[in-house]
Amino acid sequence: MVEYIIRRTLQMIVVFFIFLVSSYLLFNAIPGNAFSNLLLNPNLPPDAYQKVLETYGLDKPLGERVQLYVVNFFKGDFGYSYKYFPKTPIELIAERLPRTLMLFSVVNIVAFYTGFFIGKILAWRRGSKSETWITITSVFSYTVFYPWFALMMLWFFGYKMGWFPIGKFLYPEKWYDAPFDSDVIFSMMIKFTLVVSLLQFFAYTATRGIEALSSRRNIRFASLIAIFIGSYFYWNTGEALARKPYAADIAYHMILPVMVVTIVAFAGTALLTRTTMMEVLKEDYILTARAKGISQKRIRDRHAARTALLPVVTSFIFTIVTIIDGSVLTEQIFSWPGMGQLLLQAVLEEDIPVAMAAFSFVGVFALIAHLIADISYSYLDPRIRVKSQG
Amino acid sequence: MSKDILVVDNLNMHYETLEGKVMAVNNVTFSVKEGESFGLVGESGCGKSSVASTLLQLQSDNAVISSGSIKLDEKELVGMTESELRKVRWNDISIVFQGAMNAWNPVIKIGEQIREAIREHYPSNSKKENTEKISELFKIVGLEDSIMDRYPHELSGGMKQRAVIALALSCDPKIVIADEPTTALDVVIQDQILKEIKKVQELLGLSLIYISHDIAVIAEMTDNMAVMYAGSIVEKGPTASIFSNPRHAYTRLLLESTPSVVGEKKKLRALDGEPPSLINGLDACAFSPRCPDPSDDCKNGNLEMKLIEIEDGHWADQCCVNCG
Numbered sequence: 140m141v142e143y144i145i146r147r148t149l150q151m152i153v154v155f156f157i158f159l160v161s162s163y164l165l166f167n168a169i170p171g172n173a174f175s176n177l178l179l180n181p182n183l184p185p186d187a188y189q190k191v192l193e194t195y196g197l198d199k200p201l202g203e204r205v206q207l208y209v210v211n212f213f214k215g216d217f218g219y220s221y222k223y224f225p226k227t228p229i230e231l232i233a234e235r236l237p238r239t240l241m242l243f244s245v246v247n248i249v250a251f252y253t254g255f256f257i258g259k260i261l262a263w264r265r266g267s268k269s270e271t272w273i274t275i276t277s278v279f280s281y282t283v284f285y286p287w288f289a290l291m292m293l294w295f296f297g298y299k300m301g302w303f304p305i306g307k308f309l310y311p312e313k314w315y316d317a318p319f320d321s322d323v324i325f326s327m328m329i330k331f332t333l334v335v336s337l338l339q340f341f342a343y344t345a346t347r348g349i350e351a352l353s354s355r356r357n358i359r360f361a362s363l364i365a366i367f368i369g370s371y372f373y374w375n376t377g378e379a380l381a382r383k384p385y386a387a388d389i390a391y392h393m394i395l396p397v398m399v400v401t402i403v404a405f406a407g408t409a410l411l412t413r414t415t416m417m418e419v420l421k422e423d424y425i426l427t428a429r430a431k432g433i434s435q436k437r438i439r440d441r442h443a444a445r446t447a448l449l450p451v452v453t454s455f456i457f458t459i460v461t462i463i464d465g466s467v468l469t470e471q472i473f474s475w476p477g478m479g480q481l482l483l484q485a486v487l488e489e490d491i492p493v494a495m496a497a498f499s500f501v502g503v504f505a506l507i508a509h510l511i512a513d514i515s516y517s518y519l520d521p522r523i524r525v526k527s528q529g
Numbered sequence: 530m531s532k533d534i535l536v537v538d539n540l541n542m543h544y545e546t547l548e549g550k551v552m553a554v555n556n557v558t559f560s561v562k563e564g565e566s567f568g569l570v571g572e573s574g575c576g577k578s579s580v581a582s583t584l585l586q587l588q589s590d591n592a593v594i595s596s597g598s599i600k601l602d603e604k605e606l607v608g609m610t611e612s613e614l615r616k617v618r619w620n621d622i623s624i625v626f627q628g629a630m631n632a633w634n635p636v637i638k639i640g641e642q643i644r645e646a647i648r649e650h651y652p653s654n655s656k657k658e659n660t661e662k663i664s665e666l667f668k669i670v671g672l673e674d675s676i677m678d679r680y681p682h683e684l685s686g687g688m689k690q691r692a693v694i695a696l697a698l699s700c701d702p703k704i705v706i707a708d709e710p711t712t713a714l715d716v717v718i719q720d721q722i723l724k725e726i727k728k729v730q731e732l733l734g735l736s737l738i739y740i741s742h743d744i745a746v747i748a749e750m751t752d753n754m755a756v757m758y759a760g761s762i763v764e765k766g767p768t769a770s771i772f773s774n775p776r777h778a779y780t781r782l783l784l785e786s787t788p789s790v791v792g793e794k795k796k797l798r799a800l801d802g803e804p805p806s807l808i809n810g811l812d813a814c815a816f817s818p819r820c821p822d823p824s825d826d827c828k829n830g831n832l833e834m835k836l837i838e839i840e841d842g843h844w845a846d847q848c849c850v851n852c853g
């Protein structure tokens with residue numbers, strides 16, 4: 140397993156290197172930018188002109204610039220934003236990244252689980268009326284034009300019903316006298332979610348060895364309660380207590396985007412799960428499981444859904460990249476000031492250093508997401524696990 | 530005299546299909562005694578697996594049992610609820626499915642898949658007890674303990690098949706069905722597995738239903754047997770008696786078309802023609818189109834198909850008995 144991870148990481152570095160160089164060349168090919176517009180200003184004194192050229196290294200030949208760019212990338216040096224001059228792209232990204240990370244990890248996890256769960260039930264109830272209707276609904280939400288649908292939802296739930304805020308990720312008036320930045324809250328929320336999911340994962344893994352099914356279930360339930368109580372105390376003591384209203388504000392703003400993206404994104408997973416699981420249900424080992432007298436629920440979850448998960452995860456790995464593309468659209472519609480918006484603005488305003496830095500980060504993101512998905516896939520499929528060990 | 534553990538009485542089952550009803554099991558009656566090995570033989574498509582699936586009430590969704598009864602240890606299985614059946618399955622009756630190579634879920638360890646069955650029927654067992662039990666079964670079928678921690682794809686065909694036998698025995702069933710357990714294996718392994726099954730059956734005093742299209746294997750494996758043709762039993766009785774005195778024309782042809790390992794060399798006869806389609810049922814003798822010398826009665830369909838006892842425990846179709 141370790142060897143597998145190392146090998147994949149090395150592959151990833153090569154891919155990333157190619158990505159970096161080609162993205163530099165692409166940006167280089169864009170005719171004109173905010174900066175060259177400045178240079179074209181006839182009122183610019185010649186020595187200032189020279190100075191600027193040197194500062195940004197624009198007088199060097201292309202090959203050298205690419206080299207410099209790659210080296211500087213690994214030093215974490217992206218130069219300065221053309222637009223917000225003293226600020227570096229890193230500073231801008233550091234502010235935006237947690238917002239995107241938070242929104243999209245929640246969206247993806249929710250959409251994936253909803254999709255998988257619904258697909259599983261659909262396959263299990265094959266032929267029933269509810270199956271037909273939910274399948275039709277899923278096909279609709281799979282094929283609907285996303286921006287239109289998102290705007291309709293925004294209009295209905297935000298404007299018409301007034302249940303959720305329209306856009307933005309917080310109410311600015313609440314934050315005037317806040318003693319901290321929103322990204323402090325964001326990283327806190329991310330850490331919290333991460334710890335809770337890890338704890339749950341450990342509780343689940345640790346109880347796998349318990350033989351009696353009923354006590355296994357009870358212990359899992361108890362650990363869930365314990366995590367719940369723990370979270371309650373966490374949010375009601377010390378620092379977290381003071382931050383709670385702000386975290387709640389952000390969470391409230393997240394509901395609508397999460398809901399909308401989930402409705403659109405769950406369907407692909409659900410339909411794929413349905414098809415693969417229907418195939419799996421025809422397998423001989425399902426019949427064997429039934430012959431063994433195992434409960435229907437266990438056959439569904441442990442035998443059928445577990446095996447059907449494999450192709451679903453594969454396709455999910457491939458959609459990760461499109462999820463990141465989608466973030467540009469989603470953040471624009473919901474005025475969510477994250478990486479997607481930063482990237483879009485930077486490109487529109489021709490703020491090349493920021494655009495490139497944001498672009499590279501999205502790339503890093505996609506690669507890491509791929510790696511994680513790959514590792515969890517090999518964890519799911521023993522046939523791959525063994526091959527990668529040997 | 531030992532008692533009957535399984536009594537199948539006048540069982541009728543068909544599959545609903547777009548082309549019509551496939552009459553896969555027609556008036557099937559037989560019984561299996563405690564500790565007995567019972568063989569079911571017939572050509573491909575004659576309904577052997579269909580009989581096997583009804584014995585566990587695991588027939589496919591389009592199957593309909595129109596009449597008949599299956600009593601397992603005096604409990605009626607036809608019409609039992611799913612939760613009652615769950616208790617009976619594996620605990621009273623277990624099966625090695627045809628194509629048992631695919632009986633293993635590819636993503637769960639072999640040991641866990643056996644453990645899962647034991648856990649269901651003996652919920653109070655500790656993990657250690659279950660491991661010991663599996664290890665004991667593995668010893669009987671000739672597998673090493675380390676196989677428990679393996680995934681199915683890491684095992685050879687023969688090993689998988691042995692593990693399937695261990696799985697079938699894991700909840701101390703009273704009767705085990707083996708549906709062509711060796712078809713996917715090479716000849717050498719086939720022979721080993723057959724010996725293994727025989728050994729296990731005698732060692733544990735199990736009742737066994739052995740299903741095969743190969744009458745020679747049935748001869749080797751069983752005490753009593755039934756010959757099926759087109760969804761019906763055409764002859765049944767003690768294996769020795771059927772081999773020495775086959776009465777149905779189909780049984781005779783089956784015997785003549787199989788090379789015998791012992792005994793004098795005879796000219797083999799090929800079985801010409803195809804078994805009839807089972808769609809919408811048949812009247813009179815289903816074998817008549819392929820029969821070497823059908824009597825006039827047969828051809829006219831004057832005699833209804835019905836088993837009569839010709840000698841102690843040996844039954845055959847009345848028309849055939851009268852013709853031959």
Ligand SMILES: Nc1ncnc2c1ncn2[C@@H]1O[C@H](COP(=O)(O)OP(=O)(O)OP(=O)(O)O)[C@@H](O)[C@H]1O
Nearest residue numbers: 544546551553572573574575576577578579589807
């Ligand atoms: N689910 C089903 N729907 C419709 N017809 C079926 C179904 N299952 C089996 N049959 C048909 O029923 C008949 C009996 O099939 P069955 O599988 O019981 O035969 P078999 O004796 O076990 O044959 P084999 O030696 O090939 O395993 C065949 O004609 C088969 O095509």
Ligand code: SF4
Nearest residue numbers: 814817820823827849
């Ligand atoms: S009943 Fe008649 S036709 Fe049928 S097998 Fe016997 S002899 Fe042949």
Ligand SMILES: [Mg+2]
Nearest residue numbers: 577578579627
């Ligand atoms: Mg069969």
